Each structure stands twice: as C-alpha cells, then as structure tokens.
Amino acid sequence: MTKILRPDAVVIGAGPAGLGAALAAREAGLEEIFLLERDFELGGILPQCIHDGFGSIVFDQVLTGPEYAQRFIDKVERSGIEVFLDTMVLELRSDRSLVAVNSRDGVLRMEPGAVVLAMGCRERTRHQVLIPGYRPAGVICAGAAQRYINIEGLMPGRRVVILGSGDIGLIMARRFTLEGAEVEGVYEIMDHPGGLTRNLVQCLHDFDIPLHLSHTVTFIHGRKRVEAVTVAKVNENRKPIPGTERLVECDTLVLSVGLIPENELSKKAGVVLHPATGGPVVDELMETSVEGIFACGNVVCVFDLVDYVTFTAEVAGRGAAEFVQGRRRWRGEVPVRPGRNVRFVVPQRLRCLDREVELYFRVQRPERSVRVRVLVDGRVVHSRKARMVRPPEMVRASIPAGALNEGVREVVVEVTPDEKEA
Amino acid sequence: MRRKHDFICINCPLSCTVELFEENGEVQEVRGNECAVGEKYAVTEYLDPRRRVTTTVRVRGGVLPVVPVATSAPVPKRLVREVVRALAGVELQAPVEMGQVVMPDILGTGVDVVTTRPLPAKRD
Numbered sequence: 001m002t003k004i005l006r007p008d009a010v011v012i013g014a015g016p017a018g019l020g021a022a023l024a025a026r027e028a029g030l031e032e033i034f035l036l037e038r039d040f041e042l043g044g045i046l047p048q049c050i051h052d053g054f055g056s057i058v059f060d061q062v063l064t065g066p067e068y069a070q071r072f073i074d075k076v077e078r079s080g081i082e083v084f085l086d087t088m089v090l091e092l093r094s095d096r097s098l099v100a101v102n103s104r105d106g107v108l109r110m111e112p113g114a115v116v117l118a119m120g121c122r123e124r125t126r127h128q129v130l131i132p133g134y135r136p137a138g139v140i141c142a143g144a145a146q147r148y149i150n151i152e153g154l155m156p157g158r159r160v161v162i163l164g165s166g167d168i169g170l171i172m173a174r175r176f177t178l179e180g181a182e183v184e185g186v187y188e189i190m191d192h193p194g195g196l197t198r199n200l201v202q203c204l205h206d207f208d209i210p211l212h213l214s215h216t217v218t219f220i221h222g223r224k225r226v227e228a229v230t231v232a233k234v235n236e237n238r239k240p241i242p243g244t245e246r247l248v249e250c251d252t253l254v255l256s257v258g259l260i261p262e263n264e265l266s267k268k269a270g271v272v273l274h275p276a277t278g279g280p281v282v283d284e285l286m287e288t289s290v291e292g293i294f295a296c297g298n299v300v301c302v303f304d305l306v307d308y309v310t311f312t313a314e315v316a317g318r319g320a321a322e323f324v325q326g327r328r329r330w331r332g333e334v335p336v337r338p339g340r341n342v343r344f345v346v347p348q349r350l351r352c353l354d355r356e357v358e359l360y361f362r363v364q365r366p367e368r369s370v371r372v373r374v375l376v377d378g379r380v381v382h383s384r385k386a387r388m389v390r391p392p393e394m395v396r397a398s399i400p401a402g403a404l405n406e407g408v409r410e411v412v413v414e415v416t417p418d419e420k421e422a
Numbered sequence: 423m424r425r426k427h428d429f430i431c432i433n434c435p436l437s438c439t440v441e442l443f444e445e446n447g448e449v450q451e452v453r454g455n456e457c458a459v460g461e462k463y464a465v466t467e468y469l470d471p472r473r474r475v476t477t478t479v480r481v482r483g484g485v486l487p488v489v490p491v492a493t494s495a496p497v498p499k500r501l502v503r504e505v506v507r508a509l510a511g512v513e514l515q516a517p518v519e520m521g522q523v524v525m526p527d528i529l530g531t532g533v534d535v536v537t538t539r540p541l542p543a544k545r546d
Binding site for chain 2: 178
C-alpha cells in the first residue's frame, strides 16, 4: 500500500497560476505545499512565449514570457515549496484526495488540506472547428507550433496559412516570418480581429502579412502533407459564400481558434463548471463548489493578461491558507450577475462578504464612451468611465470593502452608456 | 510635397487611426487621435519606430536545444529582420545564465542581445 502524503496544500500545475498560488499560500503561513507539474520544468506556457508584453501591471515593466516566469521560479526555489516535476495528476476526488504518478516516486497518494487547481487551458483543435478535407500532417495549433519553434528548435513548415486572428496566431505569424517561413495570410471568420491591436500592428503590419476578415478555410488538401487550403469569404451568418473560394498553396495550416480551460480533473472531483467560462464557478476566495478546492488563472476562464492570472492565483493561494488554518467563514451567499453588455463575471458568487473583491468580466460587444458599474442591490458601489470596451480585452471592476453584508441579495456588473458624455 | 501616413495607435482599446501629415520629412499635422498619447505615438512611429526583438539561438549540451533571447532595448524597426539573421549562426554552450550577453552592440545599435532565461546543462 502506498503511503498517503498529507501536505497542507497541493497546487496542480506550475504555470503562472500555480506558481503564484503556491507562493501566496506560503506567504500566508502554510508549511507544507506541494507543487505538481507534468512538464520537466516550471513555468507552464510562459517559457515558449518568448515575445514581450508580460507583466506591465504586476511589475510595471514589460517582460518576455520566460522573464515573467523566472521571477516566480526564483522565489519558489527559495521558498521551501516542494516541487514535483514530470508528475501527472491522474485523479482528484471531491474529498480532495488525489492520485499522481511520476517515474521517480511511482504512484503518489495525497490527502491535502486544500487543493488549488491551476491547470490552465488548452487549444481548440481542428475537430472543434470542423474543417472538411483529408487528415494530412501539417495542420497544427498555434501554441503547438510555438512550442516546436521556441522550445524544441524545430520548424513545422515553410509556407503557412493561419486560421484565426487570436493573439497566439498573430504572434506566430511574426515568428514564422522571422524564422524564414512565408506566411501567406491570416484568415478570420469574424468581421473584426480577435487579437489585441498591438499584435495586429507589430506582428502583421510590420511584416506586410495580410489579414482577411470574414474569411474561413473550407477545405484542406493533401493526403500525406498539407498541399493547399481552400479559403472563402463568409456571409453575416459565418457561412461560406459560394463563388468566393480561392485555392492557397501551403504546407502548413496553423489554427488559432480559441482556448478552452482544462477541467478534466475538476469534473471528476465534482466541481461545478460555468457554461459561459468553461471553468469552475468560484467565490471571492476562488473557492469552487467543492469545499477546500480552489481554482485560479486560465482554468477558471481564459484571461488575456498573465497579470490577471497572477492576481487570481494570489487570491486562491491566500484563500487555501485561510481554509486550512480554519479562518475561512461564510457569511452568506450572494450571486454576481452579468448586467447590460456583460457576458460573464468572475467570481460568480460571494460567500465571505468581508473584504474588497476584484471582479473580472468580458463584454458582449464593443462599445464606446461607457461607464463600468457595480451595483449592490441596486446601489452603485463602483463607477468608472471607460472610453472603449471590447470583447477580446477583459475588464476589471471592484466591490469596495464594507459594501457587502448577509442581507445583500445580488451584485450586478453592467456597462452603460456614459450619460454625461452623450 | 505634403504626404499622409496612417498609424493605428496601440496604447489603448480605442485603437485610434491617426493621420500624420509631413512635408519633406517634417511633421506638420497629426489628427484622428483622441488623446495626446496618440499624437506622440504617431510621431515616434513616423520618425523613429523601434521594436524589441525576440528570437531564439542554438545551445549545445543544454536541457533544450534553443534558448530565448531579446534585445536589451528596442532597436530601429528596419533592423528587426537583420538582427534575427545576425543571430542565426550563434551557438551557445550550456549552462546558459539568465541575462547572458549573446551579442554585444548588435549591428552597431549600442544594444546588446541577451538571454531571457537560464538553461541548465543536460545531465547524462
């Protein structure tokens, strides 16, 4: 029988979320913290994100992905947090017991005081966008291409078509170009780009790479290797318009068609997921529907900034410590609802009601000259002007300390036209 | 001759399309920007656009075959491709330190190319 390990907390995943959560739990006084990572090193996706643009909020400095990760890795290495690399968690149960495996220790059984889920997200694949055609080599997700080039030192292709204009797709358009490949173009099914303006300018315009909006790939040609793709214009219902097809020769089709929180373990543990985010429903401590299981970063919802991942990780790490130390008290149950032009809000509910709460949300549609407002039972507790809100850019708002109590029925987050300006 | 150049400001979600008018290289007018940041951005992008370049270089004997590198400061935009080409033949020996200078004063810019992570040597 394998010995059962009983650390104060187990953090699953050592990307920016897991690193931040483990450090915060440590700073909050937890003694024995296990950080479990399936890769051979710490950092998660950051080591392959070699471009800069990370950390402008957390560090007030623009860093590359590896630099951002290293700041946390250095701290973890000095912290006494026990790191398990090459370690895969196979199962997590609702009583927080878990089974992990690696080639050094074999099977590990753990019954930690608290668990923090920090598994991040993964890429939507071709099968989720349903492109007809053959099944040749050369169809690859943007993040996988990024790993080949930046970590493995391999070139996945020479003549590239990119489907989807998410940030990773735009960044890979530049990366392929700098490594000597030819990027024929980026095709986006929507009538607006998916990525940040900064990436449109610095990854596409700088290198004269065309962006074709309202276009998609309708067929993949080639039996063994991609030989070409058919692209076509789409109508307002995103359906290809007959007669607009064009054959584009290429050896690689890169997909940048979205990210999905990776919650297989969470589901097995009975953690309730939210339909709009694809991640666990959490409260203001980032505690999920299962007591003592916390979650942070992209496993909760796909944040566009690593800085926000770090902030939620710190909340979850401190929350886990409060729980293990027996300090965590629920005073009520207040739902946080999306109001006008808000698609979802994280956290979705509040239970401690005793502190300032940072809220993260996405809008449904772009809107100019607005006010971001938070209402507690109809009373405005936060109101801020924003010149522009856009779906690809997450928005932050906050509930001030003291605004909540047991009698509150609901919190609403809304985006309204700024009347003073109108 | 008076000429117009369009820039998309990248500093906030508004993404203003800023029009810059110049005659013989001298900036005469900037419009379309909703704030002062947009004007400054367009003028800089016209007169002296710069980018921080990031790429990888080969490593011998490391836990990975490449290590990420970056220019320690932004370099003129027109040199971006040349910087990457100049680094194509570079090969480092592991272990590699974080911030190790890979190429000092690249292309005479006064800017160094440095590693952006440590890379330990492979143990066999």
